[in-house]
Amino acid sequence: MAIIISDIDLLIFEQADTKTLQSLALTCHRSYSLLKTYEISIVKSKILRTIANPILRPPLGSVLSSHGPERKILKPWSYEVVRELELRATRIDKLFETSQSNRTTSLVQALMRIDIFRSLPQHQIPHVLALLKHACMLADRIADAAIVVRLPESTRFPPSDPYAIKHRVHRTQQEFIRNLPPHDVALILHLCALAGIAYADAHPALDTDPEGIERIVAFKETVLRQGSMALWGFLSQSHTGAVALSSISASLPPAHTEDEVGRFVAKKVDLALQEIRQYEDGLREDSDSDLESGEVEGDGGHDPFLVLAGLHQTAMKTIAQTILDKSDEKGDNKEGDDGDNHGDASDGKEQSPQDKLVFELIQKLSRT
Numbered sequence: 001m002a003i004i005i006s007d008i009d010l011l012i013f014e015q016a017d018t019k020t021l022q023s024l025a026l027t028c029h030r031s032y033s034l035l036k037t038y039e040i041s042i043v044k045s046k047i048l049r050t051i052a053n054p055i056l057r058p059p060l061g062s063v064l065s066s067h068g069p070e071r072k073i074l075k076p077w078s079y080e081v082v083r084e085l086e087l088r089a090t091r092i093d094k095l096f097e098t099s100q101s102n103r104t105t106s107l108v109q110a111l112m113r114i115d116i117f118r119s120l121p122q123h124q125i126p127h128v129l130a131l132l133k134h135a136c137m138l139a140d141r142i143a144d145a146a147i148v149v150r151l152p153e154s155t156r157f158p159p160s161d162p163y164a165i166k167h168r169v170h171r172t173q174q175e176f177i178r179n180l181p182p183h184d185v186a187l188i189l190h191l192c193a194l195a196g197i198a199y200a201d202a203h204p205a206l207d208t209d210p211e212g213i214e215r216i217v218a219f220k221e222t223v224l225r226q227g228s229m230a231l232w233g234f235l236s237q238s239h240t241g242a243v244a245l246s247s248i249s250a251s252l253p254p255a256h257t258e259d260e261v262g263r264f265v266a267k268k269v270d271l272a273l274q275e276i277r278q279y280e281d282g283l284r285e286d287s288d289s290d291l292e293s294g295e296v297e298g299d300g301g302h303d304p305f306l307v308l309a310g311l312h313q314t315a316m317k318t319i320a321q322t323i324l325d326k327s328d329e330k331g332d333n334k335e336g337d338d339g340d341n342h343g344d345a346s347d348g349k350e351q352s353p354q355d356k357l358v359f360e361l362i363q364k365l366s367r368t
Contacts, residue, residue, distance in 0.1 A: 009034055014045045018083040040077040047082070055180070056137050058085075059147050063140075066229040069264035073147055073154070091232045092136045096129045106235050107132070110197035116355060120362070127362050135191035138184055140227035142311065145173045167308060173225070174314045182322040185315050186357035192220040192312055198235050202253040211273065215251055217312070218272035224311040226268055233265030272310070279307045319357075 013021060013035060025032045035042070044061075051057050061076035063084050074080040098104050104112070108129070112118050117128060146169040153165055177185065196216045199206075206212035223230045234253055248257055249266035251273070256262030278284070284307050309317075 006034060010038060010042065013038075013042050014049065017086060018079055021079065035079075039079060043077045043079065043082055047085070050085070055184075056141050059141075059144055060151055062147050062151060063144050064147065064227075066227070066232075066261075069260055071226075071229075073151055076151075088137075088140055088228055091236070092133050092228050095136070095228070095231055095235065096133060098125075098129070106198040106202060107194050107231070110194045110201070113197065116359075124362055131187055131358065131361055132191055132194070135184075135187040136228040136231065138180070138188050139191065139223055140229075142173050142176055142188075142224050143227035143229075145169070145176045148172050170308050170311075173311055174308075177224075177311060177314050178318050180318075182319065183357050183361050185319045185322070186355075187361075188224065189312075189315050189319060190355075190358055192223055192315075195223050195231060195235070196220050199253070202235060202255065203251075205250070205254075209250065214276055215269065215273055218251070218269045218276055220312045221272040221276075221310045222265060222268045224315070225272070226265065229261065230265045230268070233259065233261040275307045276310070279309070283307055284309070 009031065013024070016024065021035060025035050047057055058076075058081060061081065062074050063081055064071045065074055065080075065084055067084075067087060074084060095105055095107055098108055111128065111132070120128065149165060149168045149172055153160055177188075180188075196219060199216055199219045200212075206215060209215060219230070219234065234256060249263070249270055251269040252262060252266035256266075
């Protein structure tokens with residue numbers, strides 16, 4: 001009888017959120033003991049149940065924390081991992097909230113400013129928002145790809161060169177992007193485009209910033225490097241007061257000057273901007289080997305002080321190559337030439353090739 005009761009308890013634990021699990025652990029010693037003994041199996045079951053797409057599941061059972069500026073690698077297959085996934089899901093829902101007093105978030109407002117999306121039937125808008133939430137989860141998974149490198153390195157002695165580790169992380173993230181289905185690459189590019197529009201709206205000073213455009217590109221890059229945490233840090237509704245101007249990064253929107261996560265994201269944007277400057281100044285590899293070799297083990301003999309092509313640039317090249325490959329299959333050279341036009345969703349009324357990929361998904365969801 002006790003075994004049956006325990007099995008029922010475990011089934012309940014697998015369905016409950018971490019806040020409920022914490023309360024259950026405090027109810028009696030038996031619940032506490034079961035939760036502690038079967039933590040790994042409970043967490044694995046919860047992840048398999050809530051994340052149907054294997055691409056989005058935590059690498060090595062772990063994720064990066066995002067509740068504060070110190071992005072720790074959480075203990076694999078632990079309740080901490082589930083709690084972080086719940087936090088991300090809550091934030092992503094709020095970033096695309098449309099029901100509260102008929103107000104929309106900055107990302108939804110950016111979406112509605114694009115003609116091709118504004119003209120969609122109202123019943124298709126929820127499908128678009130669902131796809132953008134999926135894109136946020138993809139961005140989180142790209143950020144978590146760093147765990148594949150950093151977790152094994154955490155037990156290495158002596159430790160590897162930190163610059164080499166940084167390059168291996170970046171190459172691993174590039175490889176993850178290149179291996180995504182074309183629709184998913186198109187989605188993350190759309191998410192970055194919307195993020196850029198919303199960022200520019202939230203930070204009017206970019207209009208007079210000599211590096212305003214580059215700063216927006218750096219924010220797009222940061223979205224792919226840091227996931228939905230970057231969106232939350234800059235684009236969530238925040239209630240802050242004034243801060244001394246000397247303490248404010250030029251990348252930080254004024255509404256987030258007292259936000260710890262916002263300041264963390266601003267530092268990452270500044271870092272990405274610095275790399276963009278170095279890349280444009282020629283401090284990069286002579287060829288595109290960093291984009292095409294697929295080499296993620298070790299340094300590959302490359303100078304770790306050189307700047308690799310950005311993740312956003314990798315996604316752009318990947319979608320362009322996909323379009324060219326499709327054109328070659330059809331034998332339509334003209335269409336292949338047009339495939340090089342892979343601008344952001346904000347470029348105009350005409351659908352870019354990546355727009356068409358996203359619209360295919362919208363229509364598919366509408367038929368289900």
